[in-house]
Amino acid sequence: MTGTSEIHSGVKLVAVVCTAQIFVQIGAGFWPALLPQMMKLWQLSNSEAGWITAIFFGAYMVSVPVLVTLTDRIDAKRVYLFGVACTVAGHLLFGLFADGFWSAFATRALAGMGWAGTYMTGLKLLADQVDARMMSRAVTGHAASIGISGAVSFLLGDVLAEHFGWRSAFIISAGTAFVAWLMVAFVVPWRPAPPPRAKGHAALFDFRPVVRNTSAFAYSVVYCVHTLEMSALRGWGVAFLAFVAGTTGFSDETLSPALVVTVLALLGTLTSIAGNEASIRFGRRRLVATAMILSILFGAVVGFLGSTSYWLAVVLLIAYGMVVWLDSSSVTAGAAGNAEPSRRGATLAVHSTLGYAGGFVGPLVVGFTLDLAGGMSPMAWGLAFLVVAVLMALALGAFLLMRPRELEGDRRL
Numbered sequence: 001m002t003g004t005s006e007i008h009s010g011v012k013l014v015a016v017v018c019t020a021q022i023f024v025q026i027g028a029g030f031w032p033a034l035l036p037q038m039m040k041l042w043q044l045s046n047s048e049a050g051w052i053t054a055i056f057f058g059a060y061m062v063s064v065p066v067l068v069t070l071t072d073r074i075d076a077k078r079v080y081l082f083g084v085a086c087t088v089a090g091h092l093l094f095g096l097f098a099d100g101f102w103s104a105f106a107t108r109a110l111a112g113m114g115w116a117g118t119y120m121t122g123l124k125l126l127a128d129q130v131d132a133r134m135m136s137r138a139v140t141g142h143a144a145s146i147g148i149s150g151a152v153s154f155l156l157g158d159v160l161a162e163h164f165g166w167r168s169a170f171i172i173s174a175g176t177a178f179v180a181w182l183m184v185a186f187v188v189p190w191r192p193a194p195p196p197r198a199k200g201h202a203a204l205f206d207f208r209p210v211v212r213n214t215s216a217f218a219y220s221v222v223y224c225v226h227t228l229e230m231s232a233l234r235g236w237g238v239a240f241l242a243f244v245a246g247t248t249g250f251s252d253e254t255l256s257p258a259l260v261v262t263v264l265a266l267l268g269t270l271t272s273i274a275g276n277e278a279s280i281r282f283g284r285r286r287l288v289a290t291a292m293i294l295s296i297l298f299g300a301v302v303g304f305l306g307s308t309s310y311w312l313a314v315v316l317l318i319a320y321g322m323v324v325w326l327d328s329s330s331v332t333a334g335a336a337g338n339a340e341p342s343r344r345g346a347t348l349a350v351h352s353t354l355g356y357a358g359g360f361v362g363p364l365v366v367g368f369t370l371d372l373a374g375g376m377s378p379m380a381w382g383l384a385f386l387v388v389a390v391l392m393a394l395a396l397g398a399f400l401l402m403r404p405r406e407l408e409g410d411r412r413l
Contacts, residue, residue, distance in 0.1 A: 018145035023180035025149040027173025030157035050367025053235040057359030059112030064352040067117040072345035083117020084181040095170030139333040151265030158258035218404035219334035220351040225395035228358030235363040237261040250310035268325030276329040291327035292396040299389030307378035
């Protein structure tokens with residue numbers, strides 16, 4: 001009976017945390033979805049737009065080593081609630097006061113710090129509750145809830161801005177994040193702080209043992225470039241499709257750029273779940289390497305070929321997105337599952353820091369390449385995505401050299 005009760009309690013925890021992550025993430029795609037009109041409204045250059053997109057990931061990158069590592073010493077719920085509060089403030093202040101580059105830069109940075117205290121902290125809440133064999137699917141469910149919400153946010157941001165104005169869209173996203181804060185505050189139980197480490201163990205913020213754990217760290221290296229690629233695609237996907245529509249004279253609004261990126265992210269989330277199941281059945285290393293090779297191939301051609309036709313751009317971008325997401329859950333589960341239990345928070349902190357360092361660089365790479373190539377043009381877009389493909393090729397080489405372990409529960413051990 002006790003075992004059944006514990007299972008029900010675990011299911012409830014997973015449901016609450018995943019639902020909260022949906023409400024927190026619902027505003028994530030508002031800025032990239034509205035990027036073309038905000039660039040015109042505030043007369044932003046490609047590089048400036050890239051900075052506003054990138055600072056979300058930059059603030060995450062700086063904050064996450066501290067916030068997530070703290071969950072090895074204090075209740076993760078405290079850190080999570082702090083992160084959600086920052087998210088609420090970031091969206092609310094953007095909606096109320098943003099009027100140009102610097103104000104948008106500052107408020108998006110605050111939202112990024114909030115996500116640093118929310119994303120991997122939510123995963124830590126789940127990782128501490130499940131056994132090693134269930135870890136992979138728990139991570140996948142967590143990633144799926146975030147992926148679905150992040151995908152819907154592109155279309156929702158576009159619709160809300162059209163009917164109520166862009167400021168109201170961000171204010172509404174602050175409200176949904178506040179709902180998430182209330183859910184976790186009043187439903188998720190408080191837990192005692194983890195016991196202090198024995199004397200002689202590494203200090204809390206000593207990340208050297210995490211880096212020496214090659215099996216976990218290899219997946220984190222892949223996650224770095226994976227997130228770079230994902231943030232470049234999500235951050236500039238709407239702008240790329242809007243460019244193609246404008247230059248090719250495409251005027252049918254049946255499949256708008258925002259809707260395409262929504263479909264892309266939704267299918268990507270489903271692909272991520274399928275990819276993790278494939279990792280369990282056929283081998284995690286094999287799945288990750290295959291996804292990286294396909295990403296390199298798509299990145300090398302999507303900008304050049306997609307610029308010739310809107311419908312071709314749609315097909316290529318959606319297929320590229322599915323490939324990008326294919327190993328998303330697999331690499332995070334690989335890092336979490338190969339972590340030492342007492343250093344799981346620190347391992348996830350390093351994993352997230354590397355990932356969002358890539359996320360920070362991705363939008364900048366595209367923005368800088370576009371400006372260096374003389375502004376948006378078919379050649380410039382082709383070069384921008386090609387640079388991303390080259391970076392993925394370097395990550396593939398590192399991953400193959402490091403040869404990380406599979407997870408317990410993966411059938412091809």
